[in-house]
Amino acid sequence: MIRAVNLKKIYKMGEIEVPALRGVSLDIPDGDYVAIEGPSGSGKSTLLNMIGCLDRPTSGNVFIDDVDTSKLNDNELAKIRREKIGFIFQMFNLIPTLNALENVSLPMMFYGASRGKRIKKAEELLKIVGLSDRANHKPSELSGGEQQRVAIARALANDPPVIFGDEPTGNLDTEAGKVIMDFLEKLNKKGETLIIVTHDPEIAARAHRSIRMRDGTLKA
Amino acid sequence: MFYDSLLLAYRNIRERKFRSFLTLLGIAVGIAAIIALIAVGYGMQHSITKELTGMADIITVMPGRQIIPGLGGYAEPITDRDIVDIERIGGVESTGRWMYGTAQVEYRKERTPVTIISGETRDLEEMYEVYAEFEEGRWIHEGDYRGCTIGYNVAHEYFDEDIGVSDRLTINGEKFVVVGVLEKAGAMASTDLDPNIFLTIRAAQDVLGTKDIYMLTVRISDIDRADDIAEEIKRTLDENHNMEDFAQAMTMSSMIEQIGTVFLMLQAVLVGIASIALIVGSIGIMNSMLMSVMERTHEIGIMKAIGATNSNIILLFLTEAGMISLVGGILGCILGTITATLVSIGVSFYIGMEMPAIITPEVAIGSLSVAILVGIISGLYPARRAAKMSPVEAVRYG
Numbered sequence A: 001m002i003r004a005v006n007l008k009k010i011y012k013m014g015e016i017e018v019p020a021l022r023g024v025s026l027d028i029p030d031g032d033y034v035a036i037e038g039p040s041g042s043g044k045s046t047l048l049n050m051i052g053c054l055d056r057p058t059s060g061n062v063f064i065d066d067v068d069t070s071k072l073n074d075n076e077l078a079k080i081r082r083e084k085i086g087f088i089f090q091m092f093n094l095i096p097t098l099n100a101l102e103n104v105s106l107p108m109m110f111y112g113a114s115r116g117k118r119i120k121k122a123e124e125l126l127k128i129v130g131l132s133d134r135a136n137h138k139p140s141e142l143s144g145g146e147q148q149r150v151a152i153a154r155a156l157a158n159d160p161p162v163i164f165g166d167e168p169t170g171n172l173d174t175e176a177g178k179v180i181m182d183f184l185e186k187l188n189k190k191g192e193t194l195i196i197v198t199h200d201p202e203i204a205a206r207a208h209r210s211i212r213m214r215d216g217t218l219k220a
Numbered sequence B: 001m002f003y004d005s006l007l008l009a010y011r012n013i014r015e016r017k018f019r020s021f022l023t024l025l026g027i028a029v030g031i032a033a034i035i036a037l038i039a040v041g042y043g044m045q046h047s048i049t050k051e052l053t054g055m056a057d058i059i060t061v062m063p064g065r066q067i068i069p070g071l072g073g074y075a076e077p078i079t080d081r082d083i084v085d086i087e088r089i090g091g092v093e094s095t096g097r098w099m100y101g102t103a104q105v106e107y108r109k110e111r112t113p114v115t116i117i118s119g120e121t122r123d124l125e126e127m128y129e130v131y132a133e134f135e136e137g138r139w140i141h142e143g144d145y146r147g148c149t150i151g152y153n154v155a156h157e158y159f160d161e162d163i164g165v166s167d168r169l170t171i172n173g174e175k176f177v178v179v180g181v182l183e184k185a186g187a188m189a190s191t192d193l194d195p196n197i198f199l200t201i202r203a204a205q206d207v208l209g210t211k212d213i214y215m216l217t218v219r220i221s222d223i224d225r226a227d228d229i230a231e232e233i234k235r236t237l238d239e240n241h242n243m244e245d246f247a248q249a250m251t252m253s254s255m256i257e258q259i260g261t262v263f264l265m266l267q268a269v270l271v272g273i274a275s276i277a278l279i280v281g282s283i284g285i286m287n288s289m290l291m292s293v294m295e296r297t298h299e300i301g302i303m304k305a306i307g308a309t310n311s312n313i314i315l316l317f318l319t320e321a322g323m324i325s326l327v328g329g330i331l332g333c334i335l336g337t338i339t340a341t342l343v344s345i346g347v348s349f350y351i352g353m354e355m356p357a358i359i360t361p362e363v364a365i366g367s368l369s370v371a372i373l374v375g376i377i378s379g380l381y382p383a384r385r386a387a388k389m390s391p392v393e394a395v396r397y398g
Helices: A044-051 A074-083 A100-111 A115-128 A144-155 A174-189 A201-206 B002-015 B017-053 B080-088 B121-127 B152-156 B201-208 B223-240 B252-295 B297-305 B310-351 B361-387 B391-397
Strands: A002-013 A016-028 A033-037 A059-064 A085-088 A162-166 A193-198 A209-214 A217-219 B058-063 B092-107 B110-119 B134-137 B147-150 B168-171 B174-182 B196-199 B215-220 B247-251
Touching: A002 A044, A016 A044, A016 A059, A016 A217, A033 A044, A033 A201, A044 A059, A044 A162, A044 A193, A074 A085, A074 A100, A074 B297, A074 B310, A085 A144, A100 A115, A100 A144, A115 A144, A144 A174, A162 A174, A174 A193, A174 A201, A193 A201, B002 B017, B002 B310, B017 B252, B017 B310, B017 B361, B058 B223, B080 B092, B080 B215, B080 B223, B092 B121, B092 B201, B110 B121, B110 B201, B147 B168, B152 B174, B168 B196, B174 B201, B196 B201, B215 B223, B223 B247, B223 B252, B247 B252, B252 B297, B252 B310, B252 B361, B297 B310, B297 B391, B310 B361
Parallel strands: A033 A193, A033 A209, A085 A162, A162 A193, B110 B196, B147 B174
Antiparallel strands: A002 A016, A002 A059, A209 A217, B058 B215, B058 B247, B092 B110, B092 B168, B092 B215, B134 B174, B147 B196, B168 B174
16 A cells, blocks of 8 residues: 655755655555556656655655655665565666576565575566576667566565556567566556556556646646 | 675676776785785895894904994903903803904005904804805815915905915915905895905914904803893903993894894885885775766666665675775785795895795785775775665666
């Protein structure tokens, strides 16, 4: 369960203050599938970063499973990101020096899982996303679609209840994008909460519900 | 986690091979300089101490207010009575007299002043045992009343014609036969050997026209009592001459002690200088790590986004810095050992005295620890900077 209460975020560009969020409140219950839509600059990625505990709001609160994250320190926030949230980015964001298997096992390493356990789980996850034969390949040796599937496997590594996708298909062709979305929806059907930021109306239409943003506020 | 950080650090180092190599080279040079200086210093101290220890049964006795003989000095010489009294002291085995002076030497109608050194022939041989090599001939013996041994310069530089064994010299009007010619001595003993003529005590007394003794070497039977015996010798001579501080009696152990102190100071200074190289190396690590943090901002952001804590990130960067400095330290130990060995060979060759390069395990382990410590300290600031990055800004950086 994620709840945002009157979130505001103001970026400072030198002397000028740029408001990115102007008071956003929302509830996302467990197992929901939400699309956050809006043109670029509308604040949708900023909102995702706030509720995904990647950034702190200037004011307002984010509750994750009734825990007020504004009261948490850096390490406690890291723990939430590690255990409750899986992130998928538009640019895949894999570590270039590590191969697919190592990338997938990285969150488990920060979790403190043993090496054997990590490798076993990472292999399983790569199998689920259909990349068992690519385990030893570095990101630069994988296609965009494959990289994003590795990223999904990585997001699932610590069995988080929520998956955040920031334009997860934005850098993929239609076919690869469809594979990714199908996969994410399959996860949602199994009970995973799915929150996707997109400006593609087709993808937004597939979600249970869609939240539209403009100029840092929610549009009904 | 630590093992994984090692693995990740290794990957990153390998990714930037050349830069990492240059960075660790900086540390290696610093460590090598320190190791080499300490090794050479120890070696020198060791060989000098060893030599002096070999003469631990000798006490050197001189009039304390000595004014250089032959230059109009009027310090009182050591008398025959002094010698008899010293030989009566318990633990004293024998005494050896030494005489110094300058004499006019003539060879084939050419004349020049030369320094004469004279001692009991046994003492001469022993004193210069390590340094003296003979071009031809031998040391003078007790029976060589009209024989002399000459230094390299006397044989080859002072006169137009070279002097060899069996050639005749006139020293202050007295005729002598050369029984030995020394080779050119190394730097350590050059002034002791090269420009001098060595005579027996009897001959020197005739030639120099004096029986004045300005130095005695006293051989003792019990090395452990050296300091007590030296004290007693001094007291005896002071009484004989009715003067406070007439004589000084030096044991080898007091000399060794003095030399030890000098070496310690010398090494502190040298290591201080070498540390500058190490500081430069550590700045290199810090610089390289900061560049690495900048380059990997995006990567750090990703790691934080997927749940890395600040301390995870610090550990990663410290491991990397520690690894670079450890390898640098090991390389430094190897380079230092090679350098020290080369220096010791060179110095041994130049001064004609064996001087080993001594690298103790303590020094090697100490240097490695210093290297790692320096690496970790230099890595601390970049690591903290990396850890403090906001994940969202770092992710966006890509």
